[in-house]
Amino acid sequence: MIISLNNEITEITAQTLLSDALIQWGFGETKIAVAINGEFVPRSTYNLREILAGDQIDIVKPVGGG
Amino acid sequence: MSHTLPEKNFTLYGETFSSRFLLGTALYTSPQIMRDAITQSRCEIVTLGLRRQNPADRAGDAIWQFIQESGCRLLPNTAGCKSVKEAVTLAEMSREIFNTDWIKLEVIGDDYNLQPDPFGLVEASDILIKKGFKVLPYCTDDLILCKRLVDVGCEVLMPWGAPIGTGQGLLNRYSLRTLRERLANMPMIIDAGLGAPSQAAEAMEMGFDGILLNTAVAKAHNPPLMAEAFADAIDAGRKAYKAGLMQKRQTASPSTPTIGQPFWHQ
Numbered sequence: 001m002i003i004s005l006n007n008e009i010t011e012i013t014a015q016t017l018l019s020d021a022l023i024q025w026g027f028g029e030t031k032i033a034v035a036i037n038g039e040f041v042p043r044s045t046y047n048l049r050e051i052l053a054g055d056q057i058d059i060v061k062p063v064g065g066g
Numbered sequence: 067m068s069h070t071l072p073e074k075n076f077t078l079y080g081e082t083f084s085s086r087f088l089l090g091t092a093l094y095t096s097p098q099i100m101r102d103a104i105t106q107s108r109c110e111i112v113t114l115g116l117r118r119q120n121p122a123d124r125a126g127d128a129i130w131q132f133i134q135e136s137g138c139r140l141l142p143n144t145a146g147c148k149s150v151k152e153a154v155t156l157a158e159m160s161r162e163i164f165n166t167d168w169i170k171l172e173v174i175g176d177d178y179n180l181q182p183d184p185f186g187l188v189e190a191s192d193i194l195i196k197k198g199f200k201v202l203p204y205c206t207d208d209l210i211l212c213k214r215l216v217d218v219g220c221e222v223l224m225p226w227g228a229p230i231g232t233g234q235g236l237l238n239r240y241s242l243r244t245l246r247e248r249l250a251n252m253p254m255i256i257d258a259g260l261g262a263p264s265q266a267a268e269a270m271e272m273g274f275d276g277i278l279l280n281t282a283v284a285k286a287h288n289p290p291l292m293a294e295a296f297a298d299a300i301d302a303g304r305k306a307y308k309a310g311l312m313q314k315r316q317t318a319s320p321s322t323p324t325i326g327q328p329f330w331h332q
């Protein structure tokens with residue numbers, strides 16, 4: 001199924017959990033935060049949240065800022 | 067007479083600091099220069115942000131490592147957010163990733179001058195404070211906006227000196243002086259638009275409590291030296307405010323006594 005990952009179209013197997021997807025995408029040990037469809041997803045729920053077709057997933061990391 | 071040591075009485079949301087200089091961590095030519103600028107600035111609070119990144123992109127790792135090693139308090143921002151929802155979501159992501167409920171709240175209302183959206187800012191502040199955040203709003207110098215931000219629970223205000231990255235200094239002294247007089251007990255940090263240490267000193271002389279800036283240091287030819295220059299200027303401005311500036315006069319008044327002047331022609 002098709003989703004959007006950081007604004008890029010990405011394909012992923014149906015019924016994948018967010019926690020598994022993050023490992024698959026290479027974010028396993030990285031310091032990140034996640035939002036799906038504009039809503040914050042707490043880290044404690046990564047293994048409960050199943051990715052759905054059409055989800056818009058934003059994954060962010062620390063950067064310098066003013 | 068001994069030198070006056072830096073006062074440790076700059077209190078924001080119950081935390082007390084010695085330095086009144088908050089430094090941004092963007093735009094440096096290298097992470098090492100950023101680190102050196104942080105050191106020379108003597109700052110105790112740094113701002114930083116969150117952005118989408120590919121997992122393979124490790125460019126931000128060194129910056130993050132140096133920021134952590136600095137021991138500074140983290141003040142994450144919601145830079146670039148143009149709606150209340152975006153800002154609230156990014157603040158929640160920041161709280162988790164940086165383990166802090168402090169947030170420099172930006173809700174931008176115009177692409178041209180990056181002017182804060184006053185209506186969105188008040189709404190987002192209200193939501194975030196109810197969610198337990200300690201909001202430091204990047205706002206304009208509008209008195210009524212600032213009063214509304216105080217009404218919803220902001221304990222610090224961060225009015226702009228000028229639009230972000232312009233280096234134009236204090237563009238609206240009347241509004242800033244009015245703010246300082248009308249909200250006399252509210253900690254206020256001039257955030258953005260300063261280009262020279264003299265401008266930071268002027269803001270401090272006016273009675274503002276601190277200075278937040280990034281571009282003026284990061285874009286200097288020698289950022290660590292400029293960071294030190296701003297730190298010295300902020301200290302000087304604070305001392306001048308505490309010492310009390312003299313009243314301006316229209317006419318000259320001799321400083322050397324005139325009594326006993328030789329060659330005096332009556």
